[in-house]
Amino acid sequence: MAIPLQAPDIGIARRRSRPGERVIVGLLALCGLLSVLVTVGIVLVLAGEAARFFAKVPIVDFLTGTRWAPSGGRVDAGEFGVLPLINGSLMIAAGSLLVGLPLGLATAVYLSEYAPARVRGIVKPVLEILAGIPTVVVGFFALNFITPSLLRPVFGEGRVFIFNAAAGAIAVGLMILPVIASISEDAMRAVPNALREAAFGMGASRRVVALRVVMPAALSGITASVILGVSRAVGETMAVTIAAGNTPRLTTNFFESIQTLTAYIAQTVSGEAAAGSTRYQSLFAVGATLFVITLGMNLLSIRLVRRFRQAYQ
Amino acid sequence: MSQNPLTLNHDVNDATRSAGPTRRPEVPTSPDIAVVPDTDPVFQISDLSFFYGAFRAIRDVSMDVRGNQITAVIGPSGCGKSTFIRCLNRMNELIPGTRVAGRIDYHGQDLYADDVDPIEVRRRIGMVFQKPNPFPKSIYDNVAFGPKVNGLKPASMDDLVEESLRRAALWDEVKDKVKKSAFSLSGGQQQRLCIARCIAVKPEVILMDEPCSALDPLATNRIEELMIELKQDYTIVIVTHNMQQAARVSDRTAFFTAEVSDEGRERTGVLVELDRTEKIFTAPGDRRTEDYITGRFG
Numbered sequence: 001m002a003i004p005l006q007a008p009d010i011g012i013a014r015r016r017s018r019p020g021e022r023v024i025v026g027l028l029a030l031c032g033l034l035s036v037l038v039t040v041g042i043v044l045v046l047a048g049e050a051a052r053f054f055a056k057v058p059i060v061d062f063l064t065g066t067r068w069a070p071s072g073g074r075v076d077a078g079e080f081g082v083l084p085l086i087n088g089s090l091m092i093a094a095g096s097l098l099v100g101l102p103l104g105l106a107t108a109v110y111l112s113e114y115a116p117a118r119v120r121g122i123v124k125p126v127l128e129i130l131a132g133i134p135t136v137v138v139g140f141f142a143l144n145f146i147t148p149s150l151l152r153p154v155f156g157e158g159r160v161f162i163f164n165a166a167a168g169a170i171a172v173g174l175m176i177l178p179v180i181a182s183i184s185e186d187a188m189r190a191v192p193n194a195l196r197e198a199a200f201g202m203g204a205s206r207r208v209v210a211l212r213v214v215m216p217a218a219l220s221g222i223t224a225s226v227i228l229g230v231s232r233a234v235g236e237t238m239a240v241t242i243a244a245g246n247t248p249r250l251t252t253n254f255f256e257s258i259q260t261l262t263a264y265i266a267q268t269v270s271g272e273a274a275a276g277s278t279r280y281q282s283l284f285a286v287g288a289t290l291f292v293i294t295l296g297m298n299l300l301s302i303r304l305v306r307r308f309r310q311a312y313q
Numbered sequence: 314m315s316q317n318p319l320t321l322n323h324d325v326n327d328a329t330r331s332a333g334p335t336r337r338p339e340v341p342t343s344p345d346i347a348v349v350p351d352t353d354p355v356f357q358i359s360d361l362s363f364f365y366g367a368f369r370a371i372r373d374v375s376m377d378v379r380g381n382q383i384t385a386v387i388g389p390s391g392c393g394k395s396t397f398i399r400c401l402n403r404m405n406e407l408i409p410g411t412r413v414a415g416r417i418d419y420h421g422q423d424l425y426a427d428d429v430d431p432i433e434v435r436r437r438i439g440m441v442f443q444k445p446n447p448f449p450k451s452i453y454d455n456v457a458f459g460p461k462v463n464g465l466k467p468a469s470m471d472d473l474v475e476e477s478l479r480r481a482a483l484w485d486e487v488k489d490k491v492k493k494s495a496f497s498l499s500g501g502q503q504q505r506l507c508i509a510r511c512i513a514v515k516p517e518v519i520l521m522d523e524p525c526s527a528l529d530p531l532a533t534n535r536i537e538e539l540m541i542e543l544k545q546d547y548t549i550v551i552v553t554h555n556m557q558q559a560a561r562v563s564d565r566t567a568f569f570t571a572e573v574s575d576e577g578r579e580r581t582g583v584l585v586e587l588d589r590t591e592k593i594f595t596a597p598g599d600r601r602t603e604d605y606i607t608g609r610f611g
């Protein structure tokens with residue numbers, strides 16, 4: 001019998017060049033590069049315009065000034081102390097967290113640990129609908145319902161301004177509630193059932209299992225949801241503009257009108273600040289401030305999530 | 314043995330109960346069962362069935378579990394061993410859509426009576442699972458968790474933790490690092506930690522569902538020694554796939570198998586026989602048991 005001298009061709013040996021693949025990889029890399037370029041571009045523009053602003057208004061005055069009163073009639077005048085705006089943003093963030101965190105967490109715990117499948121099947125879509133309501137509508141709802149029918153009857157007509165931080169905070173709280181609820185619920189449902197069974201097997205009640213086993217084990221996800229909620233609250237523009245007004249004020253009174261960083265930008269952009277004027281450039285300074293705050297929060301979130309993940313694995 | 318009513322005012326002999334008079338288990342037992350020192354029954358199970366929705370996972374199981382003994386539950390996969398053992402501490406009812414029928418008496422008291430608190434049941438009747446499942450906490454906090462949430466106020470939590478870890482034969486290995494994460498332990502150590510955690514709430518019974526199946530032979534050996542030690546103070550029920558293990562540690566063995574039920578095509582778990590372990594492994598009373606332990610099981 002003749003034995004073939006050549007190894008059978010099994011199709012491995014030949015190296016083929018695949019030009020199509022290279023093109024695809026190139027395109028993908030380009031897309032990645034694009035997002036980097038856009039980010040760098042935005043940062044550069046922000047920094048450049050902000051630098052021009054800081055040439056006119058010393059950065060120390062900007063960061064420590066307690067009065068924000070741009071223009072005041074004449075084109076290039078006014079006071080640019082950003083603290084009232086930061087204060088406004090923080091009030092909205094804190095107030096909305098006060099509303100959204102307990103409600104969101106309670107919803108998440110209920111859905112993950114208590115609700116029968118049927119109820120969950122109803123509540124989850126409703127939450128998604130809540131998350132999908134346009135922010136303008138939420139703001140309008142706050143202005144026309146929360147303030148006149150809730151805050152004013154409870155706290156007094158005279159004490160509560162038409163535009164007030166509380167209404168804005170409640171509105172934003174309603175917007176971050178589904179964010180916190182849904183991400184936290186995912187985190188809690190991801191906790192292995194074995195941990196629940198371990199606790200039940202020792203005579204733990206549902207409450208103990210939810211609060212002392214599941215929540216701690218899901219802490220990294222819950223933290224992420226909260227920080228995402230805060231970022232959303234700080235970045236939120238429309239609802240706060242409508243409900244909380246546009247009065248920069250360094251106050252702690254939630255019933256007064258305030259102005260947030262974002263609301264100032266929205267207001268000024270839609271106004272008639274002449275390009276090159278201090279007021280126009282202040283947009284970029286405020287934008288940069290907002291950017292730094294949000295960036296800081298994202299970094300914090302990454303660190304916290306990593307820290308808790310290490311501790312709980 | 315003291316009778317600990319699970320609730321304060323529970324009438325043990327409540328005649329209005331639906332299950333009717335307690336029937337003695339009709340499990341074939343050999344006449345020489347008395348060779349094993351006969352302790353009081355801790356569980357008296359009669360006609361126990363368990364349903365996952367419409368599916369009946371076990372049918373009409375009747376048997377005793379005696380105190381301060383190790384009772385092994387063996388049988389082919391899917392015959393309802395886990396289902397059975399989880400009925401004993403009312404763990405199954407946490408799964409929605411399930412139902413129990415029949416009756417389990419625990420120290421003469423109906424475990425499933427309306428006024429029995431399932432949380433208290435689970436504290437008294439502890440459980441160790443197939444996969445070690447420590448909490449993502451420190452070794453110390455794992456052991457202290459049960460006493461804390463059950464409102465036990467030991468004179469010294471440190472002492473209770475140490476004692477529990479000692480009883481689980483783990484103390485010497487972890488005494489310098491009790492504040493470290495439980496995940497820093499090996500699988501076998503984690504399983505002993507789970508036993509320590511279970512012991513810490515001072516249960517009367519320990520249920521173990523294949524506690525060694527994730528462990529190597531050495532770690533398995535440690536746990537087996539530990540079980541034999543623990544039966545001085547606890548009643549132990551262990552599910553195992555390992556017949557040597559059943560033979561080594563248990564006093565009595567229950568053999569379950571899955572049977573095609575009369576009603577349909579579904580396979581339902583039944584108890585074939587319960588007897589002294591030695592008897593089961595040398596002269597089983599039922600053909601199916603013999604086939605299973607000699608590996609002829611099809």
Ligand SMILES: Nc1ncnc2c1ncn2[C@@H]1O[C@H](COP(=O)(O)OP(=O)(O)OP(=O)(O)O)[C@@H](O)[C@H]1O
Pocket residue numbers: 365368370389390391392393394395396397408582
């Ligand atoms: N949560 C559940 N929902 C529905 N059916 C279940 C559930 N758990 C178990 N079963 C079914 O009940 C039957 C018995 O399962 P069980 O886990 O008690 O068997 P087992 O003897 O412990 O098996 P193994 O030896 O593989 O662990 C199986 O048919 C299984 O599919």
Ligand SMILES: [Mg+2]
Pocket residue numbers: 394395396522
């Ligand atoms: Mg099983």
